[in-house]
Amino acid sequence: MEDLLCKIRDCRVCEDHLPMGPNPIIEATKNSKIVIISQAPGRIVHETGIAWNDQSGKKLREWLGVDDETFYDTENFAILPMGFCYPGKAKTGDLPPRKECAPMWHEEVWKELEDTRLKIVIGSYATNYYLPGRSNLTEKVNNYQDYLPEFWPLPHPSPVNRFWRSKNPWFEENVVPELQKKIRKILA
Incomplete structure (x- = not known):
């Protein structure tokens, strides 16, 4: 796993398309219990x-x-973005993750993981890639049970999504407590 992480962190495939240059962000060990699949790192993370x-x-x-x-213990959580580098700023929020990363690297990472018990899929880019279908992100999050035990879809926790959260209070009232129970069980 460590060799693979070094290869990913040295990747320069998208160098010419990244406003701040490459700085691939990924964290994992072969024993990571929960994998967080998200869109791409933001500017501060970069x-x-x-x-x-x-x-x-x-x-x-x-x-x-x-x-x-607990979060930064890679035995607990692996971080596997759809795009490993900061893609740049958009009108609201950041640009979409680069499309090269997931097809190039994700399968290799999955082959190295030996003890994954849950894949948390965050935001529309990750859910559309891992949970394709006709339903939108809100429907996927509302019907998270349909994707268990392997996946748990979530909205992106960005402050930009505060309006989504205010329009969908059921998420923090009903889904988050169930997610926390699941996390506690896995990490116990």
């Missing part, structure tokens, strides 16, 4: 090199019901 080290990460850890120490 600058610090620490996955989910921003407001989105703070909200995600709140949803998961874990502290920083």
Whole structure:
């Protein structure tokens, strides 16, 4: 696994398309129990090199019901973005993740993981890739049970999505407590 992570972190395939240059963000061990599949690192994560080290990460850890120490323990959580590098700024939020990363690297990462018990799929880019179909992200999140025991779809925890959360209070009222129970069971 460590050799593969080094190869991914050295990747320069998209170098000419990245406004801040490449800085692939990925974290895992062969024993990671939960894999977080998200879209791409943001600017702050790019600058610090620490996955989910921003407001989105703070909200995600709140949803998961874990502290920083638990979250950043790679035996607990692997971080596998759809795009490993910061793609740049869009009108609202960031640009979509680069399309090269997931097809190039994800299958190799899955081959190295030996103890994955849950794949948390965050946002529309990741859910459309891993959970294709006609339903939209809201329907996938609302019907998360349909994807268990392998996957658990979530909206992106970005502050940009605060309107989605206010329009869908059932998510934090009903889904988040069930997710936290599942996480506690896996990490116990």
